[in-house]
Amino acid sequence: MDVSDPVLDHLRHVAALPDLTGTRYELESEIGRGGMGVVYRARDRQLGRPVALKVFDSALAGEAQLIAQLEHPAIVPIYEAGTLPDGRAFYAMKLVAGARLDRYAAGPASLAERLRIIRRTGEALGFAHRRGVIHRDLKPQNVMVGEFGEVYVMDWGVDAVAGTPGFRAPDARLDARSDIYALGALLLFLLRAPAPPALRAIAGKAMRADPAARYPDAAALLADMERFQEGQAVEAWPEPLWHRLRRFASRNAVLLWLLAAYAGVKFVLFFLRNF
Numbered sequence: 001m002d003v004s005d006p007v008l009d010h011l012r013h014v015a016a017l018p019d020l021t022g023t024r025y026e027l028e029s030e031i032g033r034g035g036m037g038v039v040y041r042a043r044d045r046q047l048g049r050p051v052a053l054k055v056f057d058s059a060l061a062g063e064a065q066l067i068a069q070l071e072h073p074a075i076v077p078i079y080e081a082g083t084l085p086d087g088r089a090f091y092a093m094k095l096v097a098g099a100r101l102d103r104y105a106a107g108p109a110s111l112a113e114r115l116r117i118i119r120r121t122g123e124a125l126g127f128a129h130r131r132g133v134i135h136r137d138l139k140p141q142n143v144m145v146g147e148f149g150e151v152y153v154m155d156w157g158v159d160a161v162a163g164t165p166g167f168r169a170p171d172a173r174l175d176a177r178s179d180i181y182a183l184g185a186l187l188l189f190l191l192r193a194p195a196p197p198a199l200r201a202i203a204g205k206a207m208r209a210d211p212a213a214r215y216p217d218a219a220a221l222l223a224d225m226e227r228f229q230e231g232q233a234v235e236a237w238p239e240p241l242w243h244r245l246r247r248f249a250s251r252n253a254v255l256l257w258l259l260a261a262y263a264g265v266k267f268v269l270f271f272l273r274n275f
Contacts, residue, residue: 018055019085025053025092036060036155041095044079051079052095055088064091067156069131074124076144076152096154097147102140105190114190115199115229117143119222120151122183126218128156129176136174138182139167140189170209177211183221184214198228201237 018040020027025042028050032039037056044051064081068091071077081091098104101117121143125135135142136157141164144152163169169181184206191199202224208214215221224234 018053018088018090021085023082023084023090024080025051027053034155036157042092044092050095051092052076053090053092055084055090058083058087058089061089064089066133067091067093070128070133070156072124072127074120074151074153075128075156076154096144096150096152098145098150098152100141101143101145101186101190104145105140111192111196112229115225117145117151118183118187118190118225121153121186122218122222124151124153125176125179125183126222129179129217134174134176135179135182137163137167138179138186139164140186143186169207169211171211175211176217177214180206180214180218180221181208181211183218187225196228198234198237199225202228202234205236 016038017027018038020042024044024046026045028041028043030038031041031052037054037060040053040055042051042053043049061081061083064078067075068078068081076093076096079092079094081089083089104117105114121138125138128135133156135153137155138153142153142155144154146152157163163174163178163182167182167185169178171178171181184203187199187206188203191203202221205224206214206221215224224236227234
């Protein structure tokens with residue numbers, strides 16, 4: 001008897017479903033999949049709460065131990081890690097309700113909100129780098145914006161991860177500055193045209209081909225971004241004179257209006273005394 005392609009696809013899908021026998025979790029649905037594994041929505045029967053369950057090859061089991069070291073508000077916490085009856089590894093983590101950054105960015109978020117997301121992402125990277133952990137695959141699909149505005153950096157990589165085109169640094173060996181390159185690419189991705197040239201310059205410096213020419217760490221990039229937000233000159237951009245004058249006028253508008261008013265009053269008084 002011939003079996004149709006849709007039926008075969010269904011059988012393959014069912015056969016690939018994780019066997020959660022012996023765990024506290026009950027499978028509900030698939031959330032997403034990638035080269036490093038599949039993420040499912042599951043229910044923790046003991047605590048009566050939903051969780052995200054990532055299932056992947058046992059050779060990559062170090063991923064769970066890697067992420068478990070990172071306790072930060074912008075890094076999704078891991079609840080438990082283990083091995084399934086079929087030999088695959090898994091870890092259970094907080095189920096984040098919200099939108100992936102690539103979908104969130106298509107909405108009406110303001111420039112200030114987009115920069116806030118970069119700041120939270122950069123803070124998470126800086127925290128991880130200080131503990132000797134690099135992400136390796138930072139991209140919009142690996143950043144989540146929660147329903148209350150929380151920002152989560154997801155899917156921290158392992159040695160087998162090479163990154164994603166467009167966000168992957170052209171480095172022979174990945175290190176913390178490779179993540180800085182990806183953070184710059186993420187900033188560039190979030191900017192809407194016409195984007196402020198200072199912000200484009202910040203992204204450009206982070207994405208330099210030579211790692212030594214990039215920002216030395218996430219904190220330096222965020223500091224330059226903060227200078228932009230405070231109306232100051234940024235290190236990444238050799239600002240033209242006319243732009244410096246415009247920025248000075250914008251930052252000192254009240255003072256300039258007072259000086260203009262004072263000059264106007266002095267002129268009127270001079271005019272009245274002499275005519």
